[in-house]
Amino acid sequence: xxxxxxxxRHLVMGMTNKKSLKCEQHLGHNAxxxxxxxxxxxxxxxxxxxxxxRVENNSVPSRFSPECPNSSHLFxxxxxxxxxxxxxxxxxxxxxxxxxxxxFFGPGTRLTVL
Amino acid sequence: AQKVTQAQTEISVxxxxxxxxxxxxxxRDTTYYLFWYKQPPSGELVFLIRRNSFDExxxxxxxxxxxxxxxxxxxxxxxxxxxxxxxxxYFCALSEVNNAGNMLxxxxxxxxxVKP
Numbered sequence: 115x116x117x118x119x120x121x122x123r124h125l126v127m128g129m130t131n132k133k134s135l136k137c138e139q140h141l142g143h144n145a146x147x148x149x150x151x152x153x154x155x156x157x158x159x160x161x162x163x164x165x166x167x168r169v170e171n172n173s174v175p176s177r178f179s180p181e182c183p184n185s186s187h188l189f190x191x192x193x194x195x196x197x198x199x200x201x202x203x204x205x206x207x208x209x210x211x212x213x214x215x216x217x218f219f220g221p222g223t224r225l226t227v228l
Numbered sequence: 229a230q231k232v233t234q235a236q237t238e239i240s241v242x243x244x245x246x247x248x249x250x251x252x253x254x255x256r257d258t259t260y261y262l263f264w265y266k267q268p269p270s271g272e273l274v275f276l277i278r279r280n281s282f283d284e285x286x287x288x289x290x291x292x293x294x295x296x297x298x299x300x301x302x303x304x305x306x307x308x309x310x311x312x313x314x315x316x317x318y319f320c321a322l323s324e325v326n327n328a329g330n331m332l333x334x335x336x337x338x339x340x341x342v343k344p
Contacts, residue, residue, distance in 0.1 A: 156335060157334040204271075214261040214278070214323050221272040
């Protein structure tokens with residue numbers, strides 16, 4: 115495996131379900147990011163982890179809960195979501211230490227909340 | 229606050245035409261970086277270029293070229309002799325660095341459709 119992988123690629127869930135999105139990077143990076151891409155909004159940064167510590171939480175509702183067990187893995191735990199949470203969720207990683215580095219993105223998880 | 233504006237939401241061209249995607253940014257930082265990403269239908273954002281605020285030299289990479297004009301806060305992207313495979317959404321982004329690392333502010337994207 116190379117680059118940034120995300121699973122599942124597609125997810126349909128009801129508002130009462132609990133599910134998790136997984137991201138894995140194979141690039142040796144030490145910063146990881148979650149973004150939300152909705153149909154009519156720019157890419158929105160949700161969370162940033164640097165050296166496995168959460169360093170940015172961009173006013174995201176508590177029904178989204180991130181977890182970064184190590185520098186290669188990032189999860190987004192979902193519970194009691196709303197239909198407006200339907201979007202493409204993108205994971206990215208970068209080498210924070212060098213600053214201003216490009217972020218490498220995964221293919222995203224297309225989430226539909228019924 | 230940082231802001232990136234891509235005024236063109238959608239552009240349609242015929243193959244082999246040249247096309248320019250506009251990007252205008254706002255920042256109070258004196259040191260910043262600008263990026264372009266391509267998002268094909270598969271969904272994954274693909275990095276194209278990074279440019280720092282102190283380097284105003286234009287850059288060319290094959291059919292792609294970028295024009296950075298600090299005086300007008302613009303970082304435009306031109307595709308020469310467009311091809312169908314260039315069809316995608318293109319995002320311009322601005323980077324600030326704080327204690328958290330590398331934060332990107334994205335523009336709204338420009339959807340480019342290249343017709344055969």
